Amino acid sequence: MRVKCISCWIISIFIGFVSVCTVTSQVIIEEVPSDKAAIVGDSEAVLTCRVSAEVPHLISWTLDGIPISSNEKVAEELKSKYTIKNKYDLAVKNVQLEDAGPYACNQNLPDTKFIGIAELNVYGEIVCAEDTIIKMENDSISLECLVGFVGDDKYIPKFAWDLNGKLITSTFANKTFQGKTKFVESGISLVAIPEMDGGIISCHYKVPAESGGVMIADRCRRKVVVKYAARKPSILMDSDDVTDLERLYDKDKHVILTCTSMGNPVPRYTWSYKQLPTRKNIQITEPVEKDLKSNSGVLDLGFVNINHTGVYTCKAINIHNRATVESEVILKVIISGKSSTYTCIVAGITCTVFGGVIGFVVAIGIISALAYWVFKLHKKIYKMRKQESSQGNPSDTRSSRCPSNDEAVSFMASTPGEDVELQQNTYNLV
Numbered sequence: 001m002r003v004k005c006i007s008c009w010i011i012s013i014f015i016g017f018v019s020v021c022t023v024t025s026q027v028i029i030e031e032v033p034s035d036k037a038a039i040v041g042d043s044e045a046v047l048t049c050r051v052s053a054e055v056p057h058l059i060s061w062t063l064d065g066i067p068i069s070s071n072e073k074v075a076e077e078l079k080s081k082y083t084i085k086n087k088y089d090l091a092v093k094n095v096q097l098e099d100a101g102p103y104a105c106n107q108n109l110p111d112t113k114f115i116g117i118a119e120l121n122v123y124g125e126i127v128c129a130e131d132t133i134i135k136m137e138n139d140s141i142s143l144e145c146l147v148g149f150v151g152d153d154k155y156i157p158k159f160a161w162d163l164n165g166k167l168i169t170s171t172f173a174n175k176t177f178q179g180k181t182k183f184v185e186s187g188i189s190l191v192a193i194p195e196m197d198g199g200i201i202s203c204h205y206k207v208p209a210e211s212g213g214v215m216i217a218d219r220c221r222r223k224v225v226v227k228y229a230a231r232k233p234s235i236l237m238d239s240d241d242v243t244d245l246e247r248l249y250d251k252d253k254h255v256i257l258t259c260t261s262m263g264n265p266v267p268r269y270t271w272s273y274k275q276l277p278t279r280k281n282i283q284i285t286e287p288v289e290k291d292l293k294s295n296s297g298v299l300d301l302g303f304v305n306i307n308h309t310g311v312y313t314c315k316a317i318n319i320h321n322r323a324t325v326e327s328e329v330i331l332k333v334i335i336s337g338k339s340s341t342y343t344c345i346v347a348g349i350t351c352t353v354f355g356g357v358i359g360f361v362v363a364i365g366i367i368s369a370l371a372y373w374v375f376k377l378h379k380k381i382y383k384m385r386k387q388e389s390s391q392g393n394p395s396d397t398r399s400s401r402c403p404s405n406d407e408a409v410s411f412m413a414s415t416p417g418e419d420v421e422l423q424q425n426t427y428n429l430v
Helices: 002-025 356-390 398-400 405-413
Strands: 027-031 038-041 042-046 051-055 058-063 066-070 082-085 089-093 101-109 113-123 132-136 138-152 159-163 165-168 173-180 181-191 200-208 212-227 235-236 245-248 256-259 268-275 290-293 298-302 310-317 325-334 341-346 349-354
Touching: 038 042, 038 212, 042 113, 066 082, 082 235, 113 212, 132 138, 138 200, 159 181, 181 200, 181 245, 256 310, 256 325, 290 356
Parallel strands: 038 113, 132 212, 245 325
Antiparallel strands: 027 051, 042 089, 058 066, 058 101, 082 089, 101 113, 113 138, 138 181, 159 165, 159 200, 173 181, 200 212, 235 256, 256 298, 268 290, 268 310, 310 325, 341 349
């Protein structure tokens, strides 16, 4: 009887051992915890611990050894902070700095096993300058960014700065501690220039994950406003920059002058006009300046005529200018056909030459004709002197050098078809 009981006891132990091994093999770890990051104020941060099992089991979370949950159940006093999702992810609600720390996931049944640990790193919101940075030109700009952090030191944020996407070198960086919280600070120092006006200065950080990619990133953007005096304006005509140049236009061409100047606040514009002498109003000797109406620097002259010939001056000013800044363009209107034009700059003086090719050809023709006439005259004199010498009747030296008026007239009359009409080669310098 005792032997039979001993046999039953041995068999029951063996069956129990086999059943335990079978149960243990049926608990499958699908995903172990990994380090996470969150920003203060996030609605939740989820720490992963995925387990599947077909037998009774117990999975728990702890923080610094303090129990948080058992399977789907969270300790009563912690329900406002934690909840369990997806068998058995731990969700930390309404994240704060004090929620940071090492969270461990453990298996307690059917046997005890450490599954993994996740470091929750919590970052405060970036503290940076006022929403809009307003400076005068040449003022100094000093900006700082600061963030609080609780977590593993390998995840301490490092700031970078940029202006409109272009990197800026930080001028200082600092770290301070307050309890478990580490405060990381960075700053830059710049000089305000007009090119910064309307730009965006950004301080930002990225924290890489051990598995690759970015674990967390945050940035602070601030708009920059730089106030400065109006600059020398530019004058556009038919999309061409004609600032301080001279231009020729055919009569009845529609001409619009556009004046633009950089400045903050936006400059105000005024136009003035001085009429220049023309063939029809040659009596004008002292041009009188007249103010013209314009709309935001745009001056529409309409279809121009000879009376539009003159100097057009655009003046720009804003509250930061001591005096107006100005540019001008000289407009000349021609009545007849189109002329070929080109613009040249010699010794800093701007000019426009019209009909250059035609004038050059005419000048060459005149010079050639004069040279031919002089050659013929010289040949005529030479023959006369030779004839007088052969007759032994030398004439006065002065008369032998130069023909008399009658001889010159006789020579010109004796060369029909060789008359030359002298033409004036005219260049319109604009």
